[in-house]
Amino acid sequence: xxxxxxxxxxxxxxxxxxxxxxxxxxxxxxxxxxxxxxxxxxxxxxxxxxxxxxxxxxxxxxxxxxxxxxxxxxxxxxxxxxxxxxxxxxxxxxxxxxxxxxxxxxxxxxxxxxxxxxxxxxxxxxxxxxxxxxxxxxxxxxxxxxxxxxxxxxxxxxxxxxxxxxxxxxxxxxxxxxxxxxxxxxxxxxxxxxxxxxxxxxxxxxxxxxxxxxxxxxxxxxxxxxxxxxxxxxxxxxxxxxxxxxxxxxxxxxxxxxxxxxxxxxxxxxxxxxxxxxxxxxxxxxxxxxxxxxxxxxxxxxxxxxxxxxxxxxxxxxxxxxxxxxxxxxxxxxxxxxxxxxxxxxxxxxxxxxxxxxxxxxxxxxxxxxxxxxxxxxxxxxxxxxxxxxxxxxxxxxxxxxxxxxxxxxxxxxxxxxxxxxxxxxxxxxxxxxxxxxxxxxxxxxxxxxxxxxxx
Numbered sequence: 001x002x003x004x005x006x007x008x009x010x011x012x013x014x015x016x017x018x019x020x021x022x023x024x025x026x027x028x029x030x031x032x033x034x035x036x037x038x039x040x041x042x043x044x045x046x047x048x049x050x051x052x053x054x055x056x057x058x059x060x061x062x063x064x065x066x067x068x069x070x071x072x073x074x075x076x077x078x079x080x081x082x083x084x085x086x087x088x089x090x091x092x093x094x095x096x097x098x099x100x101x102x103x104x105x106x107x108x109x110x111x112x113x114x115x116x117x118x119x120x121x122x123x124x125x126x127x128x129x130x131x132x133x134x135x136x137x138x139x140x141x142x143x144x145x146x147x148x149x150x151x152x153x154x155x156x157x158x159x160x161x162x163x164x165x166x167x168x169x170x171x172x173x174x175x176x177x178x179x180x181x182x183x184x185x186x187x188x189x190x191x192x193x194x195x196x197x198x199x200x201x202x203x204x205x206x207x208x209x210x211x212x213x214x215x216x217x218x219x220x221x222x223x224x225x226x227x228x229x230x231x232x233x234x235x236x237x238x239x240x241x242x243x244x245x246x247x248x249x250x251x252x253x254x255x256x257x258x259x260x261x262x263x264x265x266x267x268x269x270x271x272x273x274x275x276x277x278x279x280x281x282x283x284x285x286x287x288x289x290x291x292x293x294x295x296x297x298x299x300x301x302x303x304x305x306x307x308x309x310x311x312x313x314x315x316x317x318x319x320x321x322x323x324x325x326x327x328x329x330x331x332x333x334x335x336x337x338x339x340x341x342x343x344x345x346x347x348x349x350x351x352x353x354x355x356x357x358x359x360x361x362x363x364x365x366x367x368x369x370x371x372x373x374x375x376x377x378x379x380x381x382x383x384x385x386x387x388x389x390x391x392x393x394x395x396x397x398x399x400x401x402x403x404x405x406x407x408x409x410x411x412x413x414x415x416x417x418x419x420x421x422x423x424x425x426x427x428x429x430x431x432x433x434x435x436x437x438x439x440x441x442x443x444x445x446x447x448x449x450x451x452x453x454x455x456x
Contacts, residue, residue, distance in 0.1 A: 007243075007244070008166050008167060008168060008169060008244075009243065009244040009245065009246055009324070010168070010169050010236075010239060010243060010245045010246070011168045011169065011170045011171070011246050011321070011324045011325055012137075012172075012173070012232075012236060012245070012246070012247045012248070013067070013170070013171070013173065013247075013248045013250070014173045014175070014229070014232070014248070014249045014250070015063075015172070015173070015174045015175070015249075015250050015251070016175050016176070016250070016251045016252065016277075017057060017093060017174075017175070017176050017177045017251070017252045017253065018057070018176065018177040018178055018179070018180075018252070018253055018254070018255050019222070019251045019254070019255065019278055020218075020222075020254050020255035020273060021251075021254055021273055021276050021277065021278050022254070023178075023218065023222045023255075024038075024222070024278060025038045026038050026041040026042075026046055026280075027278065031192070031219065032192070032223060033226070034222060034223065035230070036226045036227070036229045036230040036233055037226055037229070037249070037278075037280070039233075040233065040247070040249065040280055040282045041280050042304065043282055043305070044280055044281050044283065044302070044304065045280060045303075045304075045306045045308060045335075045339070046279075046280045046306070046307045046308070047280065047281075047308050047309075047310075047312060048276075048307055048308065048309050049276065049309050049312060049362070050251070050276065050279040050312045050316075050317065051276065051277075051311060051312065051313060051349040051351055051362050052251075052252060052253040052254060052275050052276070052277050052314070052351060053313065053314060053350075053351050053352065054253070054351065054352055054353065054354055055253045055254055055274045055353045055356075056253070056353050056355040056356060057094055057252060057253050058354035058355060059354070060094075060095070060098050060252075061252045061253075061317070062314040062315050062331075062332075063250075063314050063315075063317045063318035063321065064095060064252075065106075066321075066322070066330060067172060067318065067321055068087075068112075070170070070321065070322060070325060071085050071086075071087055071112075071170060071172065072106045073327075074167075074170065074325075075111055083144050084144070084169045084170070085111065085169065085170045085171075086113070086140055086144070086171055087111060087112040087113065087171075087173075087174065088112075088113050088115055088133055088136050088137055088171075088173050088174070089112060089113070089114055089115065089133075089173075089175075090114075090117065090129045090130070090133055090174065090175050090176050091114040091115060091116050091129075092129065092176060092179070093174060093175065093176045094176065095174055096114060113136070115129065115132050115133045115136050116129070116132070117129025117131075117132045117133070119179070119183050120183050120185075121183055121185065121189060121208065121211070122185075122186065123185050124185060125184075125185050125187070125188060125224060128184070128185070128224065128228075129175065129176065130175050130176075130224070130225045130228050131224070131228040133173055133175055133228075134173070134228045134229065134231055134232050137171065137173050137232055138231065138232065138235055140171065141235055141236075141239065145171075145239055166326075167326060168324065168325045168326050170325050173232075175225070177225075177251065178218060178221050178222060178225075178255065180212075181212030181213065182212055182217055182218050182221045183211065183212050184217065184221045184224050185224075188220045188221075188223070188224050189211055189217050189220050190220075191219070191223060192216040192217075192219045192220055193216050233247075236284075237284065240284035240285060240286065241286050242286055243285070244283065244284075244285040244286075245283060245284055245285070246281070246282075246283040246324050247281070247282045247283065248280075248320060248321065248324065249278065249279070249280050249281075249282075250277065250278065250279045250317055251277030251278045251279070252277060252314075253274075253275070253277055254273055254275055254276045254277050255273070274353070275351045275353070279312065279317070279335075281302070281320075281335065302336075302339060308338065308339055309364065310338040310339075310345040310346065311345060311346040311347075311349045311362060311364065312335065312338075312349075313332065313346075313349055314332075315331050315332030315333075316332045316333055316334065316335060316338075317335075318331070319331065319332035319333055319334045320334040320336070322334075323336065345364070347363060347364075348361050348362065348445070348448050349361070349362045350362075350448070350449055350452045357372040358370070358371050359371075359449065360449065361445045361448050361449045363445065364424075365423060365424050366421065366423050366424060366438075366441055366445070367420075367421070367422040367424055368419070368420070368421050368422075368441075368442065368445035368446070368449065369419060369420045369422075370418065370419045370446070370449060371418045371419065372418075413439065414442050419442075421438060421441065421442055423438065
């Protein structure tokens with residue numbers, strides 16, 4: 001890239017609270033239309049294994065306060081920085097509801113702007129929260145990141161001298177993702193119903209009050225967000241003709257989607273989708289070859305369309321934004337450290353679904369789930385599957401037994417009433433192999449889970 005070009009990058013982060021990877025084409029869905037996300041993945045890099053520590057979002061992910069702190073540090077340096085770094089957040093998001101005290105003050109320093117929107121079947125597509133969020137972002141980019149229209153070679157070279165600093169400019173957009181209940185505009189809510197009717201659904205028998213629970217409507221909400229995101233991507237591609245642009249799209253948690261495909265079939269093992277959140281990275285920078293038309297190219301050695309499978313956590317996501325913004329990484333490793341071979345992949349990641357009572361361990365090729373028995377469970381089993389002392393056996397006999405630690409994994413069978421083990425295939429849609437026979441793997445993952453989470 002010519003030294004005449006502006007070198008200060010524009011870093012844009014688009015984060016979602018709840019967005020099911022099961023509803024995105026690049027993660028395997030062949031029904032819901034998400035052309036913008038699909039194209040970003042085709043031109044950028046997709047990360048398949050971002051694990052949410054709490055899929056229910058009972059606790060905020062680590063990167064929420066760390067990103068707020070990053071923006072606050074930038075904005076506190078001088079008043080001019082407030083035009084360089086900005087945050088737009090949907091007012092009804094869980095993020096806003098969890099802000100309080102010191103974090104609220106820090107968010108004020110970061111120039112956080114709350115964006116209102118209207119939900120419901122009677123709302124207009126442009127009035128929905130996420131399209132309004134994108135609209136606000138486009139206005140901010142127009143004012144603070146340069147005209148988002150097409151430019152020529154002379155324009156970019158003339159603008160190079162105006163870049164007074166190489167410090168990254170950061171814009172953070174935070175969305176609820178698909179809220180509960182999901183109620184997109186009526187004209188979009190019906191988008192996928194015809195496909196479902198072909199599978200035996202009787203649309204005329206479904207009350208509108210029930211639409212917020214139907215996966216065709218969920219799919220239409222995702223398509224609405226993808227369409228709005230397309231406007232932002234077009235603007236960023238134009239800006240990348242003048243200066244480097246880096247886009248990180250990330251989710252805080254997934255969604256438990258039992259039947260995102262048309263029809264009523266249940267995909268066994270799909271709880272694996274609920275703790276996986278989307279994550280992709282896209283970038284472009286200006287390049288001129290002689291007097292040829294302006295083009296864009298990536299600056300990091302990440303091949304376009306690459307799919308990466310290292311196990312990632314929230315600390316890695318926070319570290320990635322800190323690295324993109326040119327800040328020292330407080331904790332974790334950026335996604336670039338994995339793909340460039342500078343960090344060893346994790347063997348395991350633990351997660352804990354606070355509301356649904358699941359906790360578990362994800363390994364590259366396996367998923368282990370352990371569920372806290374609900375109150376009043378008639379035969380509470382210990383995590384290792386053994387009967388408690390004095391608990392009746394299947395014939396009603398109560399016996400004492402040796403409660404010393406079990407030395408061999410074969411003596412610790414899988415208790416399918418409270419735990420499951422899935423071996424993960426290459427295609428996440430084929431999570432059908434409940435592998436009770438892999439007792440050595442059950443034992444290993446139990447031991448890891450017991451060591452990093454509170455007991456059930």
